[in-house]
Amino acid sequence: MQTPQASHSPVPAEGIRTVSVIGLGYIGLPTAAMFAASGKQVVGVDISQHAVDSINAGKPHIEEGDLDALVERCVATGHLRAVAAPVQADAFIIAVPTPVGPAPQNEPDISFVEAAARSIAPVLKQGDLVIIESTSPVGTTGHISRLLAAERPDLCFPHAPAETTDVHLAYCPERIIPGKMLKELVENDRIIGGMTPECSRIATGLYSAFVRGQCIESDDRTAEMVKLTENAFRDVNIAFANELSMICGDAGINVWDVIALANRHPRVSILNPGPGVGGHCIAVDPWFIVASAPERARLIRTAREVNDAKPGYVLAEARRLLDADPAAKAVCLGLTYKPDVDDFRESPSLEIAKALSSEYPGRILCSDPYAHALPAGFADRAGLVFVPHVDALTQASLVVMLVGHTAFRVHARPADKHVIDTTGFWI
Missing domain, CATH: 3.40.50.720 (NAD(P)-binding Rossmann-like Domain)
Structure with a gap:
């Protein structure tokens, strides 16, 4: 496991000129817009033709603070466009839903992440970076590395020891709140969980294009667990308040x-x-x-x-x-x-x-x-x-x-x- 540390010398991101964001929802679109505003050429991908058409018209299909003006500006300058199927890029960011199945099992469903990975497999090339932002069970990044290797046996992926890695993978979860997304995308610290130290450094270099908080390098499994831990902690604390409200309600106490x-x-x-x-x-x-x-x-x-x-x-x-x-x-x-x-x-x-x-x-x-x-x-x-x-x-x-x-x-x-x-x- 990599020792978590703040990155002081990230790999420069100048080599990553084009970024493709797979999934243009509440996380993907603000992320795509921030990369575009930083000067990257960004291609957003979404299966919703309505989302694609709206974005290409400079009009977000979701409401989020100043996102309207940001998307309009990025589309007008030619730094942001949307398509329905992946095209070649230097970095791919997967930001698709990861729901759970029905109760009582509540099993995690990573089928959307798998589908997104399969969709980009044909356009991957040597030197590319793949980042998963979707909240995922521990081990998902490694699973996606093996999935991509099966789809593209001509490329080397980081789950398998080799002298060189053709495609780098990292897990870099968002930790932003609706209503303040653009501000928090820039200011919040970011956990960069690469499958290898090199993966972490390259991903840190990319996020450094707009993130002003610390980019803290770790490994993929730790980063996956950190994201789950943050929200489980909040859920436990809310549960205490909700349980207390029911106890007080039954007792006639405010x-x-x-x-x-x-x-x-x-x-x-x-x-x-x-x-x-x-x-x-x-x-x-x-x-x-x-x-x-x-x-x-x-x-x-x-x-x-x-x-x-x-x-x-x-x-x-x-x-x-x-x-x-x-x-x-x-x-x-x-x-x-x-x-x-x-x-x-x-x-x-x-x-x-x-x-x-x-x-x-x-x-x-x-x-x-x-x-x-x-x-x-x-x-x-x-x-x-x-x-x-x-x-x-x-x-x-x-x-x-x-x-x-x-x-x-x-x-x-x-x-x-x-x-x-x-x-x-x-x-």
Whole structure:
């Protein structure tokens, strides 16, 4: 294993003139834009023709701070373009989804990463660099090296000892947050997990084109575990807050008062509870650790189960109030997985709204300033009725606050309605 260390003399990235980013979603597109802004020629690849066409028109298909202006500028200067199939480049960055399978197994699914690797195999050449950014189980980078070797037996890959390596591989996970992606891509430290020290140095040289945080060199398996550990740590801490909120709720105690007072202890810092845990990282990544060590990862598994159970607790409270007044209507405020983003992936709030709309047809209203980001026809198929939040608050007698979007700040806590405030928005 390489000893983790900050790189002081990375291999210069001047030799890497073209970068191809496979997957132009919430991670891939901002990454592609940052490389393009640094002067690289960037070719983004995505299977969605809508994404390709939008980007080539200088218009991102996702919402993210100043990404609109950055993409427009990079496309206009000719440094960024999108295509539907890979072409030759000097470096390839794989940034595709890595979901988990259905419960209770929750097995990691790296089929998208495998497909991305197979798609670039025909265009690889000697001297290329392949980087995996997708959150992956430990051992995925080595697996992809062997997969590529099977696809391209004419090239040498770093999993097999040899005098020379034709194609270098590294695992370099992102650690950014929606709403601040561009800032954090530049400022956050980066873990560079090369399969060999040379792989690490070359990858560090590439990221140094725009990263101002430290690029800390390690090996691929350590870097894979670091990414999973970061999100599992956060999941465990959120689970404590969510479990505490349910215990306090059952006891008739205000959990927000408990947390605020407990946090006055100099060594206590309890997070805020919510309706569950969503997004493609914290709600997914801990299962990768559980799958690799099911007998050891007892705390991590329990935390996932606690957070997955929280939406059911919110639903039970909403059902109790709706059943007590058969004429009552409820409004679900906020359906994305976190405030002020247009991302609905793994959102517990969306699942709560869908369940209530199915169980109480005609009685549930939904409001979210980012509802336009849902796929066309989704609301109709899910039975969701979207209305402006001002109208919804007027019509409903039960308010279920699920996501504290800034747009909702114009409203004080409704004094004449039942309120289920899952986030402490109105404390």
